[in-house]
Amino acid sequence: MKNKSLVSINDFNREEHIRILDLAGNFERRPRQKILEDYVVATLFFEPSTRTRLSFESAATRLGARVIGFSEPGSSSVQKGESLRDTIRTVSNYADIIVMRHPKEGSARFASEVSKVPVINAGDGANQHPTQTLLDLYSIRKTQGTLDNLNIAFIGDLKYGRTVHSLTMALCNYNTTFHLVSPAELKLPSSVKMHIKEKKLGYHQYTDMSEVIPKVDILYMTRIQKERFQDPMEYEKVKNSYILRNAMLDDAKANLRILHPLPRVNEITYDVDDNPKAYYFTQALNGVFVRQALLAAILGVVE
Amino acid sequence: MEKTEQRKELKVSAIENGTVIDHIPSHSVYQVLRILNLTEYNDQLLIGTNLESQKMGKKGIIKVSNKFFKSDEINKIALVAPSATLILIKNFGVSEKKTVEIPSKVEKIVRCFNPNCITNAEEITTSFDVVNKDDLKLRCHYCEKITAKDNMTFK
Numbered sequence: 353m354k355n356k357s358l359v360s361i362n363d364f365n366r367e368e369h370i371r372i373l374d375l376a377g378n379f380e381r382r383p384r385q386k387i388l389e390d391y392v393v394a395t396l397f398f399e400p401s402t403r404t405r406l407s408f409e410s411a412a413t414r415l416g417a418r419v420i421g422f423s424e425p426g427s428s429s430v431q432k433g434e435s436l437r438d439t440i441r442t443v444s445n446y447a448d449i450i451v452m453r454h455p456k457e458g459s460a461r462f463a464s465e466v467s468k469v470p471v472i473n474a475g476d477g478a479n480q481h482p483t484q485t486l487l488d489l490y491s492i493r494k495t496q497g498t499l500d501n502l503n504i505a506f507i508g509d510l511k512y513g514r515t516v517h518s519l520t521m522a523l524c525n526y527n528t529t530f531h532l533v534s535p536a537e538l539k540l541p542s543s544v545k546m547h548i549k550e551k552k553l554g555y556h557q558y559t560d561m562s563e564v565i566p567k568v569d570i571l572y573m574t575r576i577q578k579e580r581f582q583d584p585m586e587y588e589k590v591k592n593s594y595i596l597r598n599a600m601l602d603d604a605k606a607n608l609r610i611l612h613p614l615p616r617v618n619e620i621t622y623d624v625d626d627n628p629k630a631y632y633f634t635q636a637l638n639g640v641f642v643r644q645a646l647l648a649a650i651l652g653v654v655e
Numbered sequence: 656m657e658k659t660e661q662r663k664e665l666k667v668s669a670i671e672n673g674t675v676i677d678h679i680p681s682h683s684v685y686q687v688l689r690i691l692n693l694t695e696y697n698d699q700l701l702i703g704t705n706l707e708s709q710k711m712g713k714k715g716i717i718k719v720s721n722k723f724f725k726s727d728e729i730n731k732i733a734l735v736a737p738s739a740t741l742i743l744i745k746n747f748g749v750s751e752k753k754t755v756e757i758p759s760k761v762e763k764i765v766r767c768f769n770p771n772c773i774t775n776a777e778e779i780t781t782s783f784d785v786v787n788k789d790d791l792k793l794r795c796h797y798c799e800k801i802t803a804k805d806n807m808t809f810k
Contacts, residue, residue, distance in 0.1 A: 360799065435777050458773040458797025477771050479798055543801065 354652035357464035357471040361482040361518045366525045373490050375645035375654060376638070383641065386416035387653045394447035395421035396439070397474075398430060398454040403614065403636070404474050404483075408451050411643035420447060437466050444468040449651055470650050478514050483646065484613055485518040487639040488572075494638065495609040495631055496569055499523075505531035505564045508574035508594050508619060510540040515613045516574060517544045524548060530555035531564045535590040538580060561594060566603040571596070573612040573619055573632075598623040611635050667703040673720040675742040676732070681705050683735040684715035686809055690731050690764050693719065711738065730758040734765065734791065735809070757788045765793060768806040772798035781810070 353368055364372070379385070393412040397405050400423060409419050421443075422428040430439060436459060443450060444467040452463055453474040460473035460480070475481040493499050504523060506516050510532055520530065520540070524547050532540050532555060539557065548555050558564055565571065576594055581587040595618060596610065612620060612632040624630050648654045679687055681704045688694050688702070699720035708714035723743060732739055733755040741753040761783045767774050774781045774797050783793035783802065791804040 436773065437777060437779075454773075455771075456773040456776050456798075457769060457771050457800065458767075458795060461797045462773050462777075462779055476773075477798070479800075 353649045355470050356650060357460075357467075357473075358482050358646060358650065359460045359464050359471065359473045359476075360480045361485045361522050363482070369486065369489060369522065369525075372486055372642065372645045372649060373493055375649060376486075376490050376641040379641040379644040379648075380638070383644070384414050387648060388412065388415040388417035388651065391417045391449070391651060391653075392447045393417045393419050393647065394443050394450045395419060395423075395474075396428075396443060396450060396452040396454075397421070397423045398425045398428075398436075398452065398459075399475075400424045401453050401475060404453060404481075407636070407639045408472075408474060408483075408643050411640050412647060414640070415644055415647060417647070421451075436463065440467045440471075449647065472646060472650070475514075478512065480518060481514055482518060483639070483643055484515050485522050486646070487635065487642040488515070488519050488611060488613075489522060490638050490642050491609075491611055491631060491635040492570055496607060499526040501527050501529075502570060503529045503531060503568040504570045504572065505533060505561075505568040506540070506572045506574070507533045507561050507564075507596070509538045509576045509580060510534040510574070511538040512577075512580055513574045513613075516540070516572070519572070520544055521547050524551045524553060528553060531558065531568055532556065533558045533561045533564055533594070535559060535576070535586070535593070537582070537586065538576065559593075561596070562600060565600060565608075566605065569605065569607055569609075571604075571608060571610045573610060573616075575615075575617050575619055594619060596620045596624055598627055601627060601629060604629065667701045667706070667716050667718060669747055670699065670701065670718045670720045670744055671747055673699075673718065673722050673744055674724060675744060676717040676719070676729075676736075677714070677740045677742060678708065678711060678738045679715040679717065679732075679736045680711070680738065681713045681715045684717065686735045687715075687717060687732045687739070689809070690735065691724070691728070693717070696722070698722070726756075727758060730756050731761065731764055733757040734761065734807070757785060757791065759785050761785060761793055764809055765802065766808045766810050767795045767798060767800065768802040768808070769795065769798050769800040772800065774798070 412419050440463045449470050451472045451474050454476050457477035457479040460476040464471040510516050578587050608629050609631040684704045701718040703716040705713045739755050743751040782796035786792045786794045793802045
């Protein structure tokens, strides 16, 4: 993995995913290790994303690295009209690794081709967000003890949620059975379903979430955004059907855990937070360990 | 019968050596010229469009003197002219006939249909993997979205 860019979840194979999860486990046990003291990590956020940026910066700082960069394009030369090509070429002189988020799809792949140093994609438009996928895999394995043969439900906006698309693709390596719960207009795109079908895995589609809760090991919640609907009336009709309340969890399996990429708006009520099945805030913490593992592995300071 | 054949043939005169690209859909002739970089060609180049064809109704034809294309070069035209046939001419005679085949990778000539793709925001050479040859589908190397026949435009 040394010097390898991570742009798309498929850039790393199953063994490499597992390697990162194992390494992340080491960092969970010992989060403060000054193994990147001589390194500079650049975080280039051409589009603001506080959560992802802070998680990366926390990971880098806990390993002793120095962090440089910008948190919005307004405070960089992008505002002066500099091309992405030139920004990346320049910054790759200053840093040992670049973490970037950019609103254009494909920007991270392009950056990885013009950069002298490896690039980690922290989100390129609606395309990929592989570090989120790895932290989701880590959270699933951590709570279930395995990634194999699980029943996983995705709830909400399955059409536009890139988190759901990437995680679905990654889970296709683990004999997952998928339970897809969404309003009719926000179903999982056929291009993603194609991956499930190629691996001959089971998937079931629902519009009502209550019947899947007793069946599954993981309930992966997502936010439904009003602007995704052509007809605002449709949104009004479905908006309350995809809200998880504590009382709905009575028949859930003991091992069920609830994940959410955050930020949450109203799709999980606050009374769920105290339920031991709620895992979304720990999931966010796991993101730091996974990003530590990625920085260390790509910079080649761990075997 | 023979006379009409001859007259048709004369509409675009013969070349001594080179390549004849026949059975091009008439509306694609200029695209084929652009894809093959023939707009700046500095040897004899004969172009016919809207010629009668038994097979296609109307067809286009391009005759390029003293040029023999490499297969990966010529296969690019399969995206706009899958029906094209190639006739290699030596000494006014047919030395070989070939058809074109859709390549597995397409570079430069196609634009990504996704308006939010970085290749439409900066000067970047486009690159696609052909994921379906029968029902033409190209996956952008950058944004990973699929450009299909219906939304394909050429640079």
